[in-house]
Amino acid sequence: MIKRKIEEYFFKTLMILATIIVVGSFFLIVGTIFSKGLPYMTLDMVTKVPGGGFYIGKEGGVLNAIIGSLYIAGGATVLGLIISIPVAIYINMYLNNKNFISNLLRTVFDVLFGIPSIVYGAFGFLIMVYFGLRASLLGGTIAVTLLIIPVLVRTLDEVIRTVPGELRDAALSLGATRWEAAKVVLRQIRPGIYTAILLAFGRGIGDVASVLFTAGFSDNIPTSLHEPAATLPLAIFFQLGSPIAEVQGRAYASALILTIVVLIITLLSELLIKKFSKHKIG
Secondary structure (H helix, E strand, C coil): CHHHHHHHHHHHHHHHHHHHHHHHHHHHHHHHHHHHHHHHCCHHHHHCCCCCCHHHCCCCCCHHHHHHHHHHHHHHHHHHHHHHHHHHHHHHHHCCCCCHHHHHHHHHHHHHHHCCHHHHHHHHHHHHHHCCCCCCHHHHHHHHHHHHHHHHHHHHHHHHCCCCHHHHHHHHHCCCCHHHHHHHHHHHCHHHHHHHHHHHHHHHHHCCHHHHCCCCCCCCCCCCCCCCCCCHHHHHHHHHCCCCHHHHHHHHHHHHHHHHHHHHHHHHHHHHHHHHHCCCCC
16 A cells, blocks of 8 residues: 555656646746847837848848748648648548558658658758759748648548547448548548647748758748748748847847747637537537
């Protein structure tokens, strides 16, 4: 009895310590970003593109990087969904969940999920070289799309597997085709789809390695797919490399903008999940 109580106390203490470490790390990171970035957060930072001498401490902002990040992450998320939803439906609705092919596909996407983003950037760069493309908004979008497809597929796959099999069987027994049954399932997993979008968009907008060689960098807002595009992670990277304190402070302000963008997306996702969860059966 005493041994069981000691064991219970030990693991309870371990869980509390782990929670404190995780929560403490979160507040430490966010607190550092806010404390160092807030003094340099001005209206010009979010409303202007870099002016002459911006990277030596003169006027301008990172509007080009904000728009570029939204373009690349948003475009990649849309393209990723177009590809990932049919894949997830095929694995769950057209293949037997326990057969060799479906398990192999899941393993493949698990491996792709764990590949470092720089590898996707290098692969995207090879594709661009093969087709004669230069670093551009299109190249960055392609690289980030490749990066987030495994995230979307595995998230959607796990969400679809939570739908009761009886729901699919009922639709099929009433004469529905597999695609019609899939549409019923998709309606049930709408909250999960929004979660997948959030995860994919968050990884896409915060990644720097995949766009380093594919998106390029520009102080202007891209007006076509073939123009280079700046992103917030790249802007932070370049500004932190400066020896000038003013520019380094702006890097933390850029990180603060990126944090706020992710926070807004998270809150919107939570609102959408709550809105559509009431339509879910069971």
